[in-house]
Amino acid sequence: MIRKYILFLALFLIIPQVFSQSLPITFSNNDEAFLAFAGSGFAFRSVSPSSELNRGGQFFNDGSNAFQGFYLDFAQPLNLNENNRVFTLRFFSFDPNNHNILLKLEDSANTDAQVQVNFSVPSPSAWIDVTFDFGNAVSSADGSTPVDVIGNYGRMVLFIDAGQTTPGTYIIDDINNGATAPPNQDDIDFEYTELVWSDEFDGPNGAIDASKWHHQTELPAGGNWYNGELQHYTNRIDNSKIENGFLIITAKKENFTNQGYTKEYTSARLNSKFAFTYGRVDVRARLPFGNGTWPAIWTLGKNINEDGAYWDNQGYDTTSWPACGEIDIMEHGLHAVNEVSSAIHSPSSFGNTMNTEKQFLSDVANEFHTYSMNWSPNKIVFLVDDVPFYTYNPINKDASTWPFTEDQYLLLNIAMGGIAGTIDSNFTQSEMVIDYVRVYQESSLSSVNSSIAKIKVHPNPASENITISSTGTIDTIRLYNILGQLVSVNRNTKTIDVSNLEKGIYILKISSGNMQTERKVTVY
Numbered sequence: 001m002i003r004k005y006i007l008f009l010a011l012f013l014i015i016p017q018v019f020s021q022s023l024p025i026t027f028s029n030n031d032e033a034f035l036a037f038a039g040s041g042f043a044f045r046s047v048s049p050s051s052e053l054n055r056g057g058q059f060f061n062d063g064s065n066a067f068q069g070f071y072l073d074f075a076q077p078l079n080l081n082e083n084n085r086v087f088t089l090r091f092f093s094f095d096p097n098n099h100n101i102l103l104k105l106e107d108s109a110n111t112d113a114q115v116q117v118n119f120s121v122p123s124p125s126a127w128i129d130v131t132f133d134f135g136n137a138v139s140s141a142d143g144s145t146p147v148d149v150i151g152n153y154g155r156m157v158l159f160i161d162a163g164q165t166t167p168g169t170y171i172i173d174d175i176n177n178g179a180t181a182p183p184n185q186d187d188i189d190f191e192y193t194e195l196v197w198s199d200e201f202d203g204p205n206g207a208i209d210a211s212k213w214h215h216q217t218e219l220p221a222g223g224n225w226y227n228g229e230l231q232h233y234t235n236r237i238d239n240s241k242i243e244n245g246f247l248i249i250t251a252k253k254e255n256f257t258n259q260g261y262t263k264e265y266t267s268a269r270l271n272s273k274f275a276f277t278y279g280r281v282d283v284r285a286r287l288p289f290g291n292g293t294w295p296a297i298w299t300l301g302k303n304i305n306e307d308g309a310y311w312d313n314q315g316y317d318t319t320s321w322p323a324c325g326e327i328d329i330m331e332h333g334l335h336a337v338n339e340v341s342s343a344i345h346s347p348s349s350f351g352n353t354m355n356t357e358k359q360f361l362s363d364v365a366n367e368f369h370t371y372s373m374n375w376s377p378n379k380i381v382f383l384v385d386d387v388p389f390y391t392y393n394p395i396n397k398d399a400s401t402w403p404f405t406e407d408q409y410l411l412l413n414i415a416m417g418g419i420a421g422t423i424d425s426n427f428t429q430s431e432m433v434i435d436y437v438r439v440y441q442e443s444s445l446s447s448v449n450s451s452i453a454k455i456k457v458h459p460n461p462a463s464e465n466i467t468i469s470s471t472g473t474i475d476t477i478r479l480y481n482i483l484g485q486l487v488s489v490n491r492n493t494k495t496i497d498v499s500n501l502e503k504g505i506y507i508l509k510i511s512s513g514n515m516q517t518e519r520k521v522t523v524y
Helices: 005-014
Strands: 034-036 042-049 054-061 068-079 086-093 098-107 110-119 128-133 152-158 168-177 196-198 214-216 231-232 241-242 246-258 261-267 269-276 277-287 293-301 326-332 339-345 356-360 367-376 380-384 387-392 408-414 430-442 456-460 465-470 478-482 488-489 493-499 502-513 515-524
Touching: 042 068, 042 168, 054 152, 068 098, 068 502, 086 098, 098 128, 110 128, 110 502, 196 269, 214 430, 231 246, 231 356, 231 408, 269 430, 277 293, 277 493, 326 367, 339 367, 339 380, 339 387, 356 387, 408 430, 430 488, 465 502
Parallel strands: 231 261
Antiparallel strands: 034 042, 034 068, 042 054, 054 168, 068 152, 086 128, 086 168, 098 110, 098 152, 196 430, 214 269, 241 246, 246 261, 246 430, 269 408, 277 367, 277 430, 293 326, 293 408, 326 339, 339 356, 367 380, 380 387, 456 465, 465 493, 478 488, 478 502, 502 515
16 A cells, blocks of 8 residues: 555656666557657657557657757666677658767766767658667767777667757657567566465354454544545454455445544455565455555565554564555556556655556456565565566665565555545445465475476466476476366476466476475466
């Protein structure tokens, strides 16, 4: 749950940042949007053949400044050497004039370098290829001193018609060089396989398991929850209960008085009585419906100083938010219907959307999805239905960017209103239905048999073949469906044909001698 969101959203709007994954830049993803400055403008634009998935970047200069430009920061810096310093891009102009493009590379640890190329536009207008050889780069400080472009560069800057006050609209596509693509940052770097804590909600109907969960009901100072939320949290069965193998958290419209305050809505906010450092969390859930509902699956630092929270009551209240760290595994209601989001909050980034990502899913109010995060010492990867979609991995990890070296605990709740927007006037009640909550950590197998632990399953998800790579010997690979039924047994092979399997999640059990480990795979 984002706290102090509005203040820092305003700050973010003043200092915007956009991160592209890496080269090549094809403008097929929204994270490849350049930021414009000095009177220029950027937009995505469909190119032939017309399709949103076949689009370029539209770059516009209004002619008011001789150095109008555009920049993009890379999520992972480009590592340049003698073999990958030639950059290319495709350029389209709507006018027949001669043009130049100045391409600049920046990084705090290296001298900023640039190459400027002058060229003529064909008539009639057509796409042309422009090449920039950074083997002949010069320093951006004076535009003439040669620079040996070696090492990491984290920002690319483009100037079209640098030094001229010339208006125009141009399209650029397929920016690339010979650099080896960095590893996919969304890859899981450590798979946690040992189930250390869970709640399957299979107990008798009624109250939740008090040995696992704490109802957080105490209002913050001032009598209101954060972000302008409008609900009371209660410990009543009306707002949270076990029913037929599910946890039901219900937000209701009703006048309710507690702690001297009357509010128009009630809900529940659960704290886990389990805290952990590093691991994977899986929560299978169906979300509430209705404008103004704000369900969340998230974690907070066990050391948070927040009266009424479970771990605060146990004497761990040493650190204020956001220095305690917060990991939002899933939130819904902050964006469009069926658009869920994940986010990180730390002293360096709370309220700053640089550290959040969102995606559309199928009907979240009527269909279950599994919301997950994989937290290692190196990065935090967020997944939906076992497919990674966002990674937080700051280059410099310190108390400001990475307060994630100590225990976090789980929270489940539905807030009402606040930054989730105006509540539907016809709202009466809605539920978040949770099938299970599972926490996995490092399996003892990893320290006993290092060869089998160092395996990689790829691609994942897959539609045709799955390959298992390992530094050691693999004796047998057994594939099970989600019901635990054996699908196939594979010996003396590391490739499995899944093209005839039904879509869904499967379990690989990989054996070496008397050791065994498991990996989840998704077939689509």
